[in-house]
Amino acid sequence: MNGWAKCAGIISIIAGIVFFIAIALALSDGLTLEEGVRLSAYLVNDKFEQVAIIASLILFVAAITAVAAGVSSKKCSVSIAGASFAVLGIILLINVLNNVTAITERSVEYDFLGAFFFLAFAVLIMGVEKRRYVFSVIAVILGVALYALYLIALLGGMVTVFLGIILLILAGVAVAVPAKLTAAEIEAAAAKQAECDDLLEQAWNAAAAKVGEDKLQDMSDEEIMAVVREADEDLYNKVSEATGLNAAYTHTAVSPEESAAAQIAAEAAAKKAAAEEAEAREAAAKAAKEEELNKLLEQGWNVATAKVGDEAEDMSDEEIMAVIRKEDEDLYNKIAEATGLRAAVSPEEEAAAKAAQEAAAAKAAEEAKAKAEAEEAAKKAAEEEAAKKAAEEEAAKKAAEEEAAKKAAEEAAAKEAAAKEEAAKKAAEEEAAKKAAEGAKAAEAAAAAGAAAGAAVFAGAAAAAAKDEPAEEESELDRLLRQGWEVTVAEVGEERAEEMSDYEIMAVISVVDPPLYEKLSALTGIVVSTGDEPEGEMAGDEDFDDDDFELEPDTPAALLRRACWNKGLRCRKNYGPYFIPVAFVKSKVAVYIDEDTPDHSNDEVLAKKGWIVLHFAESKITDGADEAQVVYDAVKENIRAMKKAKKSKAKKKR
Structure with a gap:
């Protein structure tokens, strides 16, 4: 434990x-x-x-x-x-x-x-x-x-x-x-300890014999183990396994000079032993080779004497090799390889060998010629293949160049057409801008004239409406003007309509009766610029309580309403039971101008009814433009949401 x-x-x-x-x-x-x-x-x-x-x-x-x-x-x-x-x-x-x-x-x-x-x-x-x-x-x-x-x-x-x-x-x-512990476990532990003690004693004796017992007294366990490893590797392994001790990388049992000398001596002894071992191996190989050669020569002699008898003693080595070749081709080849001896040949054999050599040379020449012809044919085929490939690449390159030229021409034509189209579009836009500017200028002039003397274009229609009787010979324009005047009076009241300019009256008609507005706009040239005003908050959509801004002091609320007016937004003041200071009714956007502490008492109720509630600190309103942009975005966002909800509701009904 x-x-x-x-x-x-x-x-x-x-x-x-x-x-x-x-x-x-x-x-x-x-x-x-x-x-x-x-x-x-x-x-x-x-x-x-x-x-x-x-x-x-x-x-x-x-x-x-x-x-x-x-x-x-x-x-x-x-x-x-x-x-x-x-x-x-x-x-x-x-x-x-x-x-x-x-x-x-x-x-x-x-x-x-x-x-x-x-x-x-x-x-x-x-x-x-x-x-x-x-x-x-x-x-x-x-x-x-x-x-x-x-x-x-x-x-x-x-x-x-x-x-x-x-x-x-x-x-x-x-x-x-x-x-x-049981008796057996105790006995096993004691035996293991005794074995360990015995190994340690053997290791001590081996180390003492190596470096002396006096030096051994001053050495650490690791240094002693290093000495034991040098003296007896097997004993070192046993002691290391039993005790867990390992040898130090170096030990201080001997001086550096002694250690260097011992190392040199060990290297010299190792070289000498290696040289002696190599010599011994070489001598053994030479002896084995000589013994094998003697055996082969003895076998060859026995074959020759068995064939020719005592005559073999008077024969030369080549003649004996000739006899051996006839009797034992395999043995002859072995002796020839080992000694370099060859069998003597007769004139007939020599002539046959020469003929065979010449035939072999002729055959080799024919093979060399055939090989050269094959190589030449292969070279020619390779050159033809390379030429064919080069021609194909040249044709492909030419086709690619033609394709690129064609594509470049098409791109140039497309760019030219696009440039012409862009120029035409730009000219059209400039013409439209010019016409819009002229229309705006005319509208401004009409508005200015209306501010001084009431509605000029609709003045006759107003007078006819006041008499409550149509003219005897009423033209199409007079009839349309009278209808437009009646629509405006019905929408905002006669008193307010008499104070409005032609442009403002046309703005009301454009919302209440778009077909009538289109006819009047074509005949009078008065065009209401809608820009990208949010649908539902244009002029004529709400009661015009914000009239005559120039008569109001430049309060933060007035600045904000004027900025919203310039963006095409119309509002009501102090609207509804919650007295919303600036209300955009159709888009349901409520704006509060806070003095010191914002009043959020109505926010939750209005939000539940679908209103977006905006608060602006009057101390931060300068000209109202930034705040008007926030209102404009809120109007657009809520109108989109209302339209989406309306479509979803219609789908559910289906």
Whole structure:
């Protein structure tokens, strides 16, 4: 068992003692024994709560330490004990921190009973695994007692907790106590130690013989192991395996001069040994070769004497080789390869050999000629193929150039057409701008004239309407002007219509009766510039309460309304039951000009009705242009949303 287990056991014992201290402090804090029978009475005590939290934290530390001990020592029981410490710590911490009034006493004690049964199981397993059966017996007794209290007294209240704390301390002792060794295990450990001691003694003697015992006294274990490795590699490996010691990279048993000399001597000895080994191998190879040659020569002599008898003694080597070749071609080839000897040849054989050589030379010449012709043909074919490929590439290049030229011409034509189209478009735009400018200028002149003398174009129609009788010979223009005047009076009232300019009247007609507006615009040349004003807030859409801006002082509200007017937006002042200062009714945009503190009392109600509510600080309004742009965007946004909702509603009806 390692040190982690002892540490875990001691920490869990401390946790149990702290648990007891928490109960004692609760009793000393005025809690009577009669009240202290039930666990819930302790959980609401401040002193018990503080110390119990400490006990739970200690249990967490014990749990971590026990699990580490179990993993390192490969003891499953110790890891189970660590898990039980963690479970008990979690239950204690949760029940102490929770609101006890919201937890029934019975459920609290059930929690602790479950944790204590888990702890008893861990102690039982540890006792069996460590051969400490007393722990197992005590764990079983305490577990049975806990179950009996559950049956007799509905968990037994604090008696259950006391038994659980005793079980916790017992678990700590079980974790800390090492396993009981058998006689065989003790004997094996002693034998291993004796073997280790014997190896260490052998290593010491080997090192002392190498460098002397006096120097050995001043050396470290690693330096001694280095000496042992030099003296006996096998012994070094055994000692290293048994003790875990390894040799140092260098040792100081000898001086640097001695070490250098020893290294030079070792290198010289290694070179000498290598040279001797090479000579020995060479001599052995030479002897083997000579022995093999002698065997071949002996076999050849035997073959020759078997063929010609004693005459072989008077024959030359070449003649003997000739006999051997006739009798044993394979043996002849071996002897010829080993000695370089060749068989003697007769004139007939020499002539035949010469003829064969000439035939071979002629054949080789023919083959060389055929090869040269084949190479020439291949070269010619390659040149033709290259020429063909070059022609194809040239044709492809020419085709690509023609295609590029064609494409460039098409692009140039397209650019020229686009330029012409752009020029025509620009000319049309300039013409339209010119006409618009002339129309605007005419409209401004009409507006100026209207401001001074009322509506000029619609003056006759107004006079005819005042007489309440049509002219005897009414032209088409007069009839349309009269209809336009009647439409305007019906929309904004006669008094207001008499104060409006021709441009303003046409703006009202353009909204109320677009076909009539188109006819009048064609006959009078008065065009209402719509730009990209949001639909639903153009002139004529609302009551014109913002008339005669020049008569109003330049208040922030007036500046904002004037800027909105310039953007084609028409509004109402103090509109509706909520008295919206600046209201764009059809698009449902409400604008408030705040002095010091913004008033948001109506914002929520208006928002529920589909209004966009905007607030502007009057101190930040200079000319109203920036604020008007915000209003303009809000009008456009809400009109789009309203149209979308209307379309969605229509689809649902279908």
